[in-house]
Amino acid sequence: NVVEHHLAAVPLSVACLPWPDTEQGTAPNPAPVLDLQGSALGCAVFAASPLAPPGEAPQSFVSTPVLDGPQAWAEIWRTAEPLRSGRQGPLTWRASADVLFGAITLNEADFVPRDGATPLQQAAEAAYQAIFALLAAEGMPYLLRVWNYLDDINGESFGLERYRQFNIGRQDAFLASGRPITQNVPAACALGTIGGDLVVFFLAGRAAPIPVENPRQVSAYHYPREYGPRSPTFSRAAVVRLGGDGERRDVLFISGTASIVGHRTLHVGDVAAQTRETLANIAAVIDQANQIVPGAGYRLADCLYKVYVRHPADLAVIRAEIDRVLPGAPILYLQADVCRSDLLVEIEASAG
Template sequence: MRPERGRLHRFLPEPPPAGGEEGPALLGTSRIGLLAPADSVPGLPTQHILAPLLDGAPVEAWFGRHACRAGEAHGVSFRSDGELLFGVIELAEAAFVGDGAVTPLQQAGQQAYGSLFRVLAEEGFPHLWRVWNYLGDINGETAGLERYRQFNIGRHQAFEAAGRLDMDSIPAASALGVAGGPLSIAFLAGRLPAQPVENPRQMSAYRYPAEYGPRSPTFSRAALGRLAGEEWLFVSGTASIVGHHSIHHGDPVAQTREIVANLEALLAEASRRTDGPAYRLDELSARVYVRHPEDYPAVRAELAGALGTAAPVVYLQADVCRADLLVEVEAQACHLLP
């Protein structure tokens, strides 16, 4: 069947009203940009992405198919419709002291994921589908180690402690750098497992060599999650990487073209694993992160040619996890199943 846009995920100019028709089924939102609108739904899990919005809608909303129940535990705000659970946890690094060998960011990452996993266990949603991570100064260095690598250590430790390092259950994810604010993590989880999808053009991130840090990043390149009658493809943050090497240094247009090639390879791999139609570039909705705002017009023109001018896309200024990467694209798509 043809893909469906907008049932679970939607970019909006403002938050859905609490008393609106879709209010009871609203799982959560992300407020994108420094001037994103304030919350409108009490108890709504909301991730605040403190990065300049270059183009697109400032609110990203996730909807369930049933009325939602809200909760808060272990510092995690969440809502669930019985099929999916969307949650947010935000931790200030200043609340952690470190001890020389362990940095505050590593501690914050380990605690945030540990809290997340406890909520999933208590609420009966054991399967993590998608995660969005934002941290300040991602490429900066403290205690002799890049901050993204510090975060990876803490995240890996939490996965290990929870017994979640099985490569068949690692979620799709992205990690971007913003100007400041807390470590902010949003996630979507299900009662049923999502199927990880890897990119044949790229080494799996969790198998990266030691040159990328003491612990590899813990995420899959994409994931396929199924609900009754539909399938969702979640594409992790995708950059100009072939094998494990960054390529096209200093050229944002060439990096964007390489990203499109990686997206095409991922969609082809996902299409081999689905019972529905093949996935296509022109059915994606996406967030695009551009390191330098002056590169945005050229990046947008390149992606419009690949995704189509009607694709729902939001552009932000943010730092990619490697200092030599200038652009990153994350996306999702939905197929109705026979």
């Protein structure tokens, strides 16, 4: 059993550490080796109930139950560079000279419907406005990778699916900050949690990421209107050049990827086929990244994966398909809803 997953890149690395089994919601004793001091840029804890590792790095708590293994996983981003930290309202951040990790959590109940904007739409817009204000203030203008988590993502309120409400708020914030919505957009994912607040955590940088699209898929920012009044604002993947000339690394962030070809969901109701199609999409994105960044040489087997499973009962089927293509790869399985109600699985990856 793999208990710790590492993606080593200089000067950015990520480790996913199991949080030892404990009483629900209580801190383990003795405390696990989750060092959120020193080199930690930031952390996200994925679990069914809140846990807060000690330390000064920003952290997000994401209400997604772990499907295989420990009660919780902590994803910790690190860098060996000197760090400074800060807080701006509900947003906490920590940054090196090159990279900034930020985390923001907003409660939809703090927003009231107004001017046709739903509370979730306003929360999404407020989260991204706060992020863009921070990036401007800290001289880190480019979003590289964003992880978005919201409760009841496929639920409908105010006559619109909640994911679609989120997309309006997110896009409005990009537009209001003068950012293009079809260029230089970050790699991302958007998943549904089992409750809790709107949680967004992100990596931003001083230099623009190299966006990668998937030739098998319509770019999400060009999805037709049948998927909502505003298109989602993300790229299929982003390559980020970090480090000096001596030890430059190109880190690849692959967005949440699902069984979509063109702009349509394929294999409705067939979770095995959706998993295979998703892996084909990830392979296509990696091929594309290797064409755009000559010499990068990314391989499927080099990535660190998170797999979001809508129905826990599908785990065995999904895992069997993934093990066929990626035997022994480091993979975290989490329970989450995917942003189209007909999608049963979504996979994201990073390589460095």
